[in-house]
Amino acid sequence: MKLITAVIKPFKLDEVKDALKAAGIAGMTVGEVRGFGRQGGHTETYRGAEYQIDFVPKVVLEAVVDDSQADLVVDTIAKSAATGKIGDGKIWVTDVERIIRIRTGEEGTDAV
């Protein structure tokens, strides 16, 4: 099993989710995060004081999938999350040794 982690632009989440659904991915977990990267941040002004805000809001998406599906999932996310503008984010893949569905105790492919 593989864990696919993708950091994407927040307003792209719905599109990515729909694309993954269409690609047959049944489950995923997402969280709100802040990213630091080439995109750079922005300045905010409070009573004349300017703050450099380095972090931009991002969404992180995690999905555990069968080895066989990993490439498809990566491609699907890459395609649906892209705007072509800086800050689109990253996808990375790590190996998962074991996965279990809490409700049933099923493991492996049956669990995702």
Next chain:
Amino acid sequence: MKLITAVIKPFKLDEVKDALKAAGIAGMTVGEVRGFGRQGGHTETYRGAEYQIDFVPKVVLEAVVDDSQADLVVDTIAKSAATGKIGDGKIWVTDVERIIRIRTGEEGTDAV
């Protein structure tokens, strides 16, 4: 070392934490996330417009543990997080190459 990641129902967090504590787990980190899966979401109504909300609130829990403890931890979480109803969540295990306690610089088993 293994990293155990569990996505569970938010109201189960206290129970899981207590069970892990009882099982001798000294540390963990949790975050608020939203999950998409079989459980499905719900509809919300705003001025006559209905929205399908696909994501449901979940809590993600991460604990790095000794290889020897991994199975115990997985079992403990699986047991304490289960309600038997759809949406109970997943647990997955990945391999950790190195762990360090920031305060002391200790590594490995001493660090968790």
Next chain:
Amino acid sequence: MKLITAVIKPFKLDEVKDALKAAGIAGMTVGEVRGFGRQGGHTETYRGAEYQIDFVPKVVLEAVVDDSQADLVVDTIAKSAATGKIGDGKIWVTDVERIIRIRTGEEGTDAV
């Protein structure tokens, strides 16, 4: 590629970010989490009822880096995040099989 995950004290984030930047790390992703550990929590009082709050606010920082940089990154975080007081947090390292920059499709070293 390696994924470095660090759980640190929230008020240390700026320092850690600056140190990583200085060390040549171009990107990272951070989230708000709550930690359970040796540090213990605190009690809160609401109308005479005392609650034990076990979790303390932490920040989790994730950076995918070249294998060659992993040790430098771990050291940099360890140094800049340390206060010497309990609760400074952990750093762990896992292996990343693949990484891709969404915007360009670049992979590997070029993608981080």
Next chain:
Amino acid sequence: MDSGDTAWLLTSAALVLFMTPGLAFFYGGMVRSKNILGMLMQNIFAMGIISVIWAVIGFSLAFGGDGPLIGNFDYAFVYDIATGPGMAFFAFQMMFAVITPALITGATADRLKFSGYAAFIAIWSVLVYSPVAHWVWDQGGWIFEMGALDFAGGAAIHINAGIAALAVVAVIGSRRGHGSEPMPPHNLPFTVLGTGILWFGWFGFNAGSALAANGVAAQALVNTHLAAAAGMLGWLIIEKLKTGHATTLGACSGAVAGLVAITPCAGFVGEMSPILIGLTAGIVCYLALQLKERLRLDDSLDVIAVHLVGGLLGTVLLGLFADTAINADGADGLFYGGGLELLKDQAVAAAGVLIFSGLLSYGIAVAVDKTIGLRVDSDSELIGLDQSQHAESAYQA
């Protein structure tokens, strides 16, 4: 009616109306985030349903005719009010009728079925509130006749709503997880905001009850403020002694306790009395919380400890502190040479409201529970009222 008096009565009516959203936030800040809309909704819904009922029948049952127990239908459907008691008085009293059942929602937080709640307060307002308001404020009402005093609703409002809250809690039981799970307030700034609005609005509540812009109104306003202030201090002092901390929620709770206790007394006492009454209320209501723990009663946001106990306290203390030098239309309490007479009347009035409202409220709650249902099912409670009752989420990232 004099233009100055009218100006003050209309202003007061507006202030009292504003208290209901204030109460919504006072309570709403204390619930868990999944139940905030449920709480706000219960409160503002009272502004809708009770107002219409009041216009149709409630006011007339409270202030029509001069029988000892209940009014009549003379003013039903807003008939003849402008030429009779006057629209300003009608408006002012309407706002009292609205907030009284809303007070109950603090005790029943996080578990009321919305439709059952709607039915309950509608029936309760007609069967319980209107008669009690008649007893206390109508010239013919038996409590008024007896000589008991209730300037702005210690008995008619706080004892009444407080005991009704107890009755409803007895019927619906505790929140799921009560006593085992922590359920800390989700947004205390909202509670502070609500407290600010309540304090502000209470000037209309109490000083408006003079029904004129005169010295009694000014005295009532000062008393209201000083009791709130002293209530806050009383609560904070004992809290600090007992737990080592003076909390923000404690400051808010103590202020409200002081405000509740001064309500029956506001236009009848003077000088340092409001400070003594407020201080006592802050301390006693804090101690009453412990009682709740012992009763294992899930009065979730402490309506009983604050409104019932505070209302009883104020009603009884008036028997000690009332002073005709302050208000000739009042009476003298024990400390001002009036003997035990007033104290006795106050106790009888309190007991009368306690028994009547307690029994009837329980009956209505049981009836609604058996028919429509007064409590949500377990899953709905787990998901929270916002989603289960109203298909809404309060907050989005």
Next chain:
Amino acid sequence: MDSGDTAWLLTSAALVLFMTPGLAFFYGGMVRSKNILGMLMQNIFAMGIISVIWAVIGFSLAFGGDGPLIGNFDYAFVYDIATGPGMAFFAFQMMFAVITPALITGATADRLKFSGYAAFIAIWSVLVYSPVAHWVWDQGGWIFEMGALDFAGGAAIHINAGIAALAVVAVIGSRRGHGSEPMPPHNLPFTVLGTGILWFGWFGFNAGSALAANGVAAQALVNTHLAAAAGMLGWLIIEKLKTGHATTLGACSGAVAGLVAITPCAGFVGEMSPILIGLTAGIVCYLALQLKERLRLDDSLDVIAVHLVGGLLGTVLLGLFADTAINADGADGLFYGGGLELLKDQAVAAAGVLIFSGLLSYGIAVAVDKTIGLRVDSDSELIGLDQSQHAESAYQA
């Protein structure tokens, strides 16, 4: 001026001013979190710019002289007002001038360029609001002369702002993602808070329009409250029937619909009329939402369905419900023996405001859009107004 009347008029001015921040939160709770400051800012900015314009020229154009179409410069720069119409009247009217353009911001949420918005409301206030206020409230204004009634601004404010909102939306188009992305409210408690403040402030708005602390003011206050209450119930009933849920946002929306509809009627109707007007408004405004869906118009927060439709409804219903037994300065509507006369006048007044304000607002919007620009660019919209227009973030962890 009598001290009681002055007290009430000053109080009312204060209450009406408070409505603008209330409106800011009512709307602000409904937008996405990246646009909350943009929304709040647009509203409070109206308190700044419009007030100054009003002092310089707006009041004089509305209330100077007695021509049928527009005032004159007699009171420009606050000249002679204290000895003429009086500062209290000036203050009260100023607060109306402030909130009217602010109403528009609900329709145009999440996409207005701040500088363009500032220019738009400044020009609009002078060219549209002042003349219409003159028509309706100045003794010489053609609508006033004709005999149409508008107690507190059904035509002058709600129809006026509502049709202007439609015009601006026609110029700027829909939000990016409208109809495809869900855009749920980010903080409904803020909307409830705004509703509470609006309801409270509306007592000043309507009952203050009696310009005296008398029986008409009291009647107007009661009517205002009952219409809000009935509006809430009307909306909730039909919403429950149609979607299966009674929502918190629905309760707030219905109350505002009732308040809008009663605005022109407040001092002219009595007894159960406000309840019937409010109930109708709650139902009709809810149904008007569907219309919007069909028009594929992005009236983002339903200014048209609530203020335009509600304002039209109230203006026309007054032709049915007006009753000289309530207010001798009014007229009798169809149901009170007045025949169709008033109804016709009301319709003409509504049509006059609709056409004038619609066309002129559209023209101003186009002009501003062509010069300064009235809509942010696509990237700025994506980032949100808070950051793109104001370089601020509303919330920090």
Next chain:
Amino acid sequence: MDSGDTAWLLTSAALVLFMTPGLAFFYGGMVRSKNILGMLMQNIFAMGIISVIWAVIGFSLAFGGDGPLIGNFDYAFVYDIATGPGMAFFAFQMMFAVITPALITGATADRLKFSGYAAFIAIWSVLVYSPVAHWVWDQGGWIFEMGALDFAGGAAIHINAGIAALAVVAVIGSRRGHGSEPMPPHNLPFTVLGTGILWFGWFGFNAGSALAANGVAAQALVNTHLAAAAGMLGWLIIEKLKTGHATTLGACSGAVAGLVAITPCAGFVGEMSPILIGLTAGIVCYLALQLKERLRLDDSLDVIAVHLVGGLLGTVLLGLFADTAINADGADGLFYGGGLELLKDQAVAAAGVLIFSGLLSYGIAVAVDKTIGLRVDSDSELIGLDQSQHAESAYQA
């Protein structure tokens, strides 16, 4: 007292009380989320402690007797007030006494020890506020006698609290991380809410200071509003020029600056003067922020730039703009043929308050710091006031 005047004075007292929770939110929105309850608590606690002190001794020291420097004990323990100055006046003044020390909390944000703060404001109210209020408003007070004018507290409140804030900051030092860490506001909508409440309440503050519902009150209300509006515009214009953005926080800050500056002038100036005063205040207070940067002073939420500078500005500008055509009880300033006389008196009054309050406030702060401690320890500051001082969390998921 006339019923209309009483109605207005009671309404004003209520409005001024509401300002303190408003201030709490104005400041509270600007602090980091770990300190929000600490900030709210400091403000509402002033409503508790100061009110009781005021009743016991404060009012009497301010308004008893006719000495030049301080009052006496005639009205201590609320004695004789009802038959003397009147409860309405007592109530109104009490609300001023409450909010004045609360103003200080903006400068000392995020680092005050609660017990030390409580002691400080209690002592400060008696030793500093009561005497200064006596000087300025009591017929015998030396500033009043001299002929300086302070309609609603430019010197007595804003200069007084502003210089006291500076003194306390000098004693406690800067926030940990000041100048190195960014500390952006955690909830700007709360700041906007606070601004709305402050603006609303300020009508009571200034127009209530006429102590009657008359033309002066109406003029004061208009001036208050126009100065707030112009203050907002002034700040936004210079901010836009200097940083390229007009911010929401800037709009709020400018409005408050305008309100502060108009406070001493409210009932003494007319026509376009309030707009000029407000505009100047918006610009000058913005520029005063830069000064702070240069002083490396951690006046955390700009109490000095807004209240001290704004208060000084208004006090001095009154020497230019005062006009007896507006208020015969006032005087003529330089621009209205009064020569330099008034300007000189205003300057002397300002200087007197500056020196007295500055020195005494510093002394009290040092004394409290040496005994109870006025600043939290470093760890408590890091954890935040909510948890370290009050054992509470403001928000829960």
